[in-house]
Amino acid sequence: MHRSLTPPAESIAILGCLGLFVTFAAILPTVWLDNVPTLLRDISWLGLIAIGQAMLITSGEFDLSVGSVFGFTALVFVLMLQLGLGAPASFLVAMAVALGIGALNGVLSWVFGLPSLLVTLGFLFVYRGLIQFFTGGFPISIPETVRESGLILFLSGTSFGLHNSILICAAVLAVATFTLGRTRFGAHLLSVGGDLNAAKACGVPVAATKIRTFMICSGLAGLAGIVAVSKLSAVTATSGEGLEFEAIAAAVIGGCSLRGGVGSAWGALLGVATLMSLKAGLILMGVNMFIYQLLLGAVLVGLIAIKGVFPMLREAK
């Protein structure tokens, strides 16, 4: 099959988010458009996580811990602020923790050879447990004194009527897309994800590539946590819960192959836009949220079924 006949892997997400946007704009004209800035902000938060997850899935791995890392990094950020470290230093400490978590996931999986799915599942519980330990069931808030600091004002503020988190997400999207498409690291990432043995035989540094991708994934989840807590001001015991599944679902809707080797950052972001539009539309229509869960599951299963029925949607092998 010639490549021009193959629809891009991202087509479902393009159709999905356009279709939902138009549908909800038609059903709820004023409410929907008023909600767009908030929708975009929510997209940017989950989008940061999903871009990292999409890169990791493309490299042939999964990270189930990103929801807990989102909450845990936000917690570290707030705790550092409470210790009086100052916003920039707290930011750096929290990001270092997030990157360290990613490195640990990568090293356990690719130096010690443990299955990454189980390693990250374990850490999902470990970091959630730590969050619950520190919050003790009560929200931990950013101290009043630092809420006016430049970094936090920037992370929670708006420019040109858009939340700054959207600008951050757009910048990450640009860097991630360039990295995947035009750099040596991106080439290595695609090659280890698509055919591990071929990559090994050609001298691609497999472990280093995987570990770095785990770090990107955890780092972006942590960044999303810091950005979100700057806006929301507090970390609770459930901050970030369940985001790992929404991020994976978004990546898959956005065209990532579960077998690795195929995927894009912008596809994952469109996947997030699809999910968040669906969620927002249902909330605005006053529909019970269990419908969202139900639809999300049905969409995922349907997607995998469609790929099974129409071979042209699968990757050329």
Add this chain to the structure above:
Amino acid sequence: MNLQSIPVAEKAGAAASRPIIRVEAVEKAFGAFRALKGVSLDVYPGEVHALLGDNGAGKSTLIRILSGFFRQTAGRLLVDGREAHFRSPRDATEAGVGTVYQDLALNPLLTVSRNFFMGRELTVGPEFLGILDMEQMDRIALAEMRKIGANLTDPRQKVGTMSGGQRQTLAIARAIYFGAKVLILDEPTSALGQKQQLEVLKTIMRVRARGDIAIIFITHNEIHSKLVADRFTFLSLGEVIGSGTREDLEGEDIRRLMAGGAEINDLARELQAAALGA
């Protein structure tokens, strides 16, 4: 195309003077099992050296020694007249021994030029950014594949959309571009249809025509070996049971040696006996 008609003249000059690889009484034991029991062979630039033998004859063990996966238990390996000690496949590659395995080490999801430069990408700008030089990689991949006869127009075509023969050509072109002076082809025709097999044989002859590269052609297929090989070595149970140039060996010899040294008449008799017994 009549493959037999390709002139043998190129090898007659400097090329034939000295073997590029000399295997001297190489032995390999795995515990008590002796996979190779003193194998010797010479491989000359500009020649196709067919390595034939049944399953278990020791072909794979020999290739793995030549390509740096195993170290021999005894005997010597000389590359360009100097003794070589390969500790890893990378050592072998650096010494100019390029092996094209049956799985070809290609990623079907990636483009031709991405596969061509997999693990050895070309970059522009500051080294630490690792920005790919896509135009250069496309240009080189296309040119190198065309040199050995691939009918390719788009270096950004995905390998998954290429024929088996084209994939083989890509793997061979890549090995040559990255410095292979000896090309080991492990059963390159075995998984292909007839038309694709001919494509691969043509590619082998084009590489041979360059005159500077030695090709070790591992095969089960007596006809393929007779079509392209200049020299033959037959292995059976870890030993060389016959070797020589195309001129030295008559067709019947090749057939007899392929069967592990047994006369074809003996085989026929055995088969008859089995049929009667059943």
